[in-house]
Amino acid sequence: MNLTNFVQYIAxxxxxxxxxIGVAAMLKPEPMSKKFGVAVSGxxxxxxxxxxxxxxxxxxxxxxxxxxxxxATLGVCMFFLSAVALSDFWIVFKHxxxxxxxxxxxxxxxxxxxGLWI
Numbered sequence: 001m002n003l004t005n006f007v008q009y010i011a012x013x014x015x016x017x018x019x020x021i022g023v024a025a026m027l028k029p030e031p032m033s034k035k036f037g038v039a040v041s042g043x044x045x046x047x048x049x050x051x052x053x054x055x056x057x058x059x060x061x062x063x064x065x066x067x068x069x070x071x072a073t074l075g076v077c078m079f080f081l082s083a084v085a086l087s088d089f090w091i092v093f094k095h096x097x098x099x100x101x102x103x104x105x106x107x108x109x110x111x112x113x114x115g116l117w118i
Contacts, residue, residue, distance in 0.1 A: 010114055011066040011074055014081075019059030025052025037092035037100035058084065071118050078115030082108040 025032040029048035033040045040048060058081060065074040089104035 007117070011062055011118070014078075014111070014114070015059045015062030015066060017059070018055050018062065018081075022052045022055030022057075022059060025049065025055060035100075036088070036096075037104070038096035054084075075115045075118045078111045078118070082111035082115065085111060 021032070025036075026049050029045045029052065030039075030041055032052070033045070033048045036048070036051070061077060062074065062081070065077055085104050085108035089101050089108060092098075092101035092104055
């Protein structure tokens with residue numbers, strides 16, 4: 001498999017990972033909040049569930065655009081995803097585990113780079 005063939009499957013991988021994170025956040029919000037970088041409990045857990053829903057829908061959009069071969073729209077969508085990841089980075093950096101925040105920054109850079117590439 002050459003690099004071009006490999007890279008074309010990054011989009012569904014991103015979609016599936018985002019979808020899985022969203023489902024996990026809905027099913028187990030407290031441990032997922034810690035993995036996100038801002039551990040919460042009690043009355044704050046509904047916010048984790050809402051970010052889970054956000055991630056589910058983002059993952060589904062990526063998968064749908066990949067399936068329909070909407071490459072240009074998928075590229076734009078990757079920029080939107082990078083903006084979400086960048087805002088997650090900022091929130092975690094300011095209010096949570098700074099070390100974990102860089103996972104979100106890496107995701108933002110990767111999504112933007114992939115959006116430019118496709």
